[in-house]
Amino acid sequence: MAEPAEKTPLESIPLAEPATALPVADAGIEAGVQALTPRTIADTVRRVLGAETGARLKAYLSTCTHCGLCAQACHFYLSNAHDPSYAPIGKIKHTLWELLKRKGQVSPEFIRQASLIAYTQCNMCRRCAIYCPLGIDVAYMISVVRRICRALGVTPLYLQDTVNSHSATHNQMWVKADEWVDTLQWQEEDARDEIPELRIPLEKEGADIMYSIIAPEPKFQAGLIYKAAVIMHVAGVDWTMPARPGWDNSDMAMYSGDYDIMGRIKRFHFDTAARLRVKKIVMGECGHAFRSVYDTGNRWLGWRMPPIETQHAIDFYYDLLTSGRIKVARKYEEPVTLHDPCNIVRGYGLHEKARYVVNALCEHFVEMTPNREYNYCCGAGGGVINCGPPYKQTRMRGNSVKARQLEATGVKVLIAPCHNCHSGLEDISQHYHLGLEVKFLADIMYEVMEK
Amino acid sequence: MIHTLYKLLSGPMMWLAVILFCAGTLYRLWTIFRLVRRKEKFICSYLSLRYSLRSLVHWLTPFASLNMRLNPVMTVVSFAFHICLLFVPLFLLAHIVLWEQAWGIHWWALPDLVADIMSLVVPAACIYFAIRRIRKPEVRYVTGVGDYLLLGLIALPFVTGFYCRMQWPGYGPVMLVHMFSGQVLLATLPFTRLSHMVLMWFTRSYMGSEFGAVRHARDY
Ligand code: SF4
Ligand code: SF4
Numbered sequence: 001m002a003e004p005a006e007k008t009p010l011e012s013i014p015l016a017e018p019a020t021a022l023p024v025a026d027a028g029i030e031a032g033v034q035a036l037t038p039r040t041i042a043d044t045v046r047r048v049l050g051a052e053t054g055a056r057l058k059a060y061l062s063t064c065t066h067c068g069l070c071a072q073a074c075h076f077y078l079s080n081a082h083d084p085s086y087a088p089i090g091k092i093k094h095t096l097w098e099l100l101k102r103k104g105q106v107s108p109e110f111i112r113q114a115s116l117i118a119y120t121q122c123n124m125c126r127r128c129a130i131y132c133p134l135g136i137d138v139a140y141m142i143s144v145v146r147r148i149c150r151a152l153g154v155t156p157l158y159l160q161d162t163v164n165s166h167s168a169t170h171n172q173m174w175v176k177a178d179e180w181v182d183t184l185q186w187q188e189e190d191a192r193d194e195i196p197e198l199r200i201p202l203e204k205e206g207a208d209i210m211y212s213i214i215a216p217e218p219k220f221q222a223g224l225i226y227k228a229a230v231i232m233h234v235a236g237v238d239w240t241m242p243a244r245p246g247w248d249n250s251d252m253a254m255y256s257g258d259y260d261i262m263g264r265i266k267r268f269h270f271d272t273a274a275r276l277r278v279k280k281i282v283m284g285e286c287g288h289a290f291r292s293v294y295d296t297g298n299r300w301l302g303w304r305m306p307p308i309e310t311q312h313a314i315d316f317y318y319d320l321l322t323s324g325r326i327k328v329a330r331k332y333e334e335p336v337t338l339h340d341p342c343n344i345v346r347g348y349g350l351h352e353k354a355r356y357v358v359n360a361l362c363e364h365f366v367e368m369t370p371n372r373e374y375n376y377c378c379g380a381g382g383g384v385i386n387c388g389p390p391y392k393q394t395r396m397r398g399n400s401v402k403a404r405q406l407e408a409t410g411v412k413v414l415i416a417p418c419h420n421c422h423s424g425l426e427d428i429s430q431h432y433h434l435g436l437e438v439k440f441l442a443d444i445m446y447e448v449m450e451k
Numbered sequence: 452m453i454h455t456l457y458k459l460l461s462g463p464m465m466w467l468a469v470i471l472f473c474a475g476t477l478y479r480l481w482t483i484f485r486l487v488r489r490k491e492k493f494i495c496s497y498l499s500l501r502y503s504l505r506s507l508v509h510w511l512t513p514f515a516s517l518n519m520r521l522n523p524v525m526t527v528v529s530f531a532f533h534i535c536l537l538f539v540p541l542f543l544l545a546h547i548v549l550w551e552q553a554w555g556i557h558w559w560a561l562p563d564l565v566a567d568i569m570s571l572v573v574p575a576a577c578i579y580f581a582i583r584r585i586r587k588p589e590v591r592y593v594t595g596v597g598d599y600l601l602l603g604l605i606a607l608p609f610v611t612g613f614y615c616r617m618q619w620p621g622y623g624p625v626m627l628v629h630m631f632s633g634q635v636l637l638a639t640l641p642f643t644r645l646s647h648m649v650l651m652w653f654t655r656s657y658m659g660s661e662f663g664a665v666r667h668a669r670d671y
Contacts, residue, residue: 054490055483059654063647066598068590069518069525077589084592093593130670131518133510134651135658295665304496349667373668374517 026390028157029115036108036152045104048148057144060136061096064089070138073131075376076121078401086398088128088138091117095145115154118145120391121398123382124255125342130373139382143257150257158388162252165215167261170268171248173215181243183218187225191233195451198233200225203276204240210273211241213284214250214419227446228284231317234451235325239282246272249283251292255383259300266297273308280309282316285440287343287418288381295347312344314417317441318353321360327450328361335364336444337411339425340375341418354441358415361444366411376402378416380424395424396431403432417441453623460630461549468634475641476649483650494657499664506659507652509671516671525583532576535569536605540633542566545616570613574606601643608633 049057071077071087084090095114098106106114124139132138149155155163165174175183181202188200201207211232217224232239241247246268253261273281283289290312298306311319320326338358344350351372358365370376379399384391406414406428414429414436416422422438429436487494509515519526540546544560551557561569581602584594611629615622641649662670 055486055494056491056657058486059483059650063644063650063654065644065647066590066593066595068587068593069522071589072518072521082589084589087589087592089593090589129658130516130662133516133518134647135506135510135655135670137658299493304493346662346668347666351668 026156026387028155028160029112032115032149032152032154033108033112036111036154038105038107041106041108041111041152042104044151045099045106045148048144048151049100049104052147053144056137056140057096060141061100063134064092064136065134067133069133070128070131070136073128075123075125075127075379075401076398078376079398086121088122088132091122092138092141096141099145099148111149111152111154114145115149115156118142118149119156119159119256120384120387120394123342123377123379123384125377125381126346127342127374127377130346146255147257147259155256156387156391158390159252159256159383159386162386163256163258163261166248166251166253166265167258170245170265171215172250172252173219175215175218175248177245180218180245180247183222184225184241184243187222187229191226191229195230195233198229200229201240202243205275206277207240208238208279209240209282210276210278210280211239211282211284212247212249212269212272214286214289215248216250216419217284224284224440224442227442230446230451231320231326231442231449234449235320237325240276240278242272242276244272246275249281249289249293250286251289251297252383252386254292254296255288255386262292262297263300266292267301269293270307278308280311281306282311283313285313285417285419285422285442287341287347288383288420291343291347312348312350314344314350314354314357314441317357317445321357326445328448329450330448332362332413332444332448333364334413335366335411336362336413336415336439337366337368337406337409338371339368339378339414339416339418339421340372341416341421342375342377342381344418345375346373354417357441357445361441361448366409368405368409370405376405378402378418378421378424379428381418381420385420385424385427392427396427399424399428400432403428403434406436407432407434412436414438415441415444453627456627457630460627460634464631464634468638471638472640475638479641479646479649483653497660497665498656499660502659502663503656504659505663506655506670509669510655528576528579531572532580535572535576539566539569539573539609539612543570543612567613567616570609570616573609577602577606598644601645604632604636604639605645608636 066089068087068089070089071082071084074086074088076086077083077090080086085094095117098110099114122139122142124142126137126139128138162172165172169175184200184202188198191198211228213225249269251262251265253259253265283293293306293310317326336358338354340351340354355365368375376399379395379402384395402425406425412435414425416425416438417440422440425436426438428434429438513526513530514520514523538561542559542561543566544563547557547560581599584590584598608629611625611632615626615629640646658670662668
């Protein structure tokens with residue numbers, strides 16, 4: 001039999017049960033809620049809303065016509081049997097509307113629910129932003145709720161742990177300074193078995209490019225560093241990686257609402273590039289890190305645009321392929337489909353370049369529908385996957401629409417040029433028995449390029 | 452009695468409604484711009500004329516955005532509603548005649564039949580919106596009493612106006628209701644959700660600019 005016996009036909013996937021009904025034990029949220037008093041809640045809500053929000057929030061809240069047209073944008077709504085509490089504006093009803101109406105006079109239990117909604121039932125994917133006729137940004141409003149929850153100390157434990165790691169080590173995964181260098185040298189050594197003259201140049205001042213990645217790479221996916229090194233070497237790029245902290249471009253503080261930490265780590269990342277006097281930063285295949293560098297973190301620090309040119313891997317690969325620095329020996333034969341990550345497509349419009357790269361590397365590319373700006377979120381981004389195992393079911397139930405979309409392509413190889421998407425889609429493939437092989441562009445490029 | 456009320460409504464009350472509308476609109480704009488200046492100055496540095504217009508054009512042209520194509524009935528009703536809502540009060544012959552009497556100014560008027568149909572489109576659309584609010588769970592979920600009241604408030608001047616135009620029995624007092632409800636609608640507009648008439652230009656422009664100039668992506 002070709003298919004596993006336990007395969008669930010997608011139509012029979014139970015959709016109706018709201019995720020809030022799932023028993024979720026989260027020590028972080030629990031401890032936070034225990035420490036709340038009505039007074040601290042009211043003061044904090046007033047402080048955050050008063051000091052940090054302004055015209056945008058006011059305009060969004062007062063112009064929203066309660067038309068519900070944003071509902072169909074959200075995968076949580078679509079996947080949870082159209083339960084209106086998952087509609088973008090439904091989530092605002094249960095959070096900001098109440099907070100404002102009651103001037104912050106809400107119970108600790110209310111904050112617990114608000115925290116669950118803001119951190120685990122919205123990926124801040126901004127799909128609803130292109131559905132609202134009035135241009136209302138629900139993702140922004142959710143970020144305000146997260147900011148309040150964070151200020152109250154009611155944050156999911158796993159997410160907070162990554163933020164603590166950022167704060168203490170300048171990377172997301174508690175990677176120790178010597179581990180980092182060891183990992184790079186280990187990958188360099190392995191790669192030299194394949195290409196003897198290959199180097200991973202550390203701390204090379206004045207190089208053209210600083211290559212920065214997210215901490216899960218050295219922690220769990222060191223092979224990606226190997227592949228990046230091979231690509232850089234073959235393309236003849238003058239590049240370097242920092243040996244000291246500042247190499248991690250990821251940012252969970254942006255998602256937890258710890259903006260001071262976000263600012264610190266973003267500055268450190270830019271400072272590292274400045275210290276190495278590189279011309280630009282090239283970032284690995286990660287979406288949220290790009291959002292942090294290009295959109296959120298830089299602005300918090302007061303830079304309208306990143307102070308140093310910053311390129312996402314897709315953009316970089318596009319340059320390598322169009323300039324002929326990387327040539328394709330034999331295209332990847334199996335049919336592939338491409339997931340457009342929110343943070344670099346709705347966030348930076350890389351969809352056409354991504355298609356160029358995929359078509360250059362692969363024989364047979366099948367579009368999923370909807371695609372480009374209209375693609376469904378993976379359900380992992382926005383810090384949701386980082387909230388950890390307690391919320392895996394929320395994510396899985398909250399994205400059956402993605403499973404259906406993927407299955408409809410009939411393709412078994414899925415390219416996801418973003419770390420969060422990659423992990424989230426692997427979970428979806430497993431949960432819904434889709435049998436997909438999820439790949440980064442670097443995986444395929446490494447496989448098909450002339451070396 | 453009716454005559455006195457008519458005098459009051461067509462004179463001082465009308466002025467009051469117009470003044471409240473203008474002052475209210477200016478006040479809303481002033482508070483928003485003050486907030487931008489005090490707390491979110493950065494918004495100005497991201498505004499782009501080109502992408503604001505791109506966004507506005509796509510959302511003011513029927514079926515030019517994905518969501519409009521996904522909801523064709525809503526799109527047709529919304530456009531018809533908004534157009535009639537704005538055009539009928541300004542280009543109705545009966546209104547223009549009044550202005551001519553008062554200030555000696557006049558402009559092009561809608562043909563009677565068209566005006567009649569357009570006046571009925573507004574309450575019909577309000578009924579559609581109300582049914583939609585009741586029947587669609589995602590809309591009902593975020594609907595409050597105020598949303599229904601608002602629909603009633605919008606429909607009332609049009610229904611009563613049509614009644615008078617047809618000179619149906621007892622249209623004299625109905626005319627008073629027509630004038631008063633229209634004035635209430637006008638005067639409260641800046642302070643209800645209808646203020647999207649004023650603020651939408653800015654929220655749309657900002658979203659359009661962020662999406663176009665920063666994110667290089669479509670927002671429609
Ligand atoms: S998950 Fe995406 S579509 Fe849903 S509410 Fe959040 S930002 Fe909007
Ligand atoms: S689509 Fe926009 S105006 Fe309509 S309910 Fe959603 S946020 Fe409000």
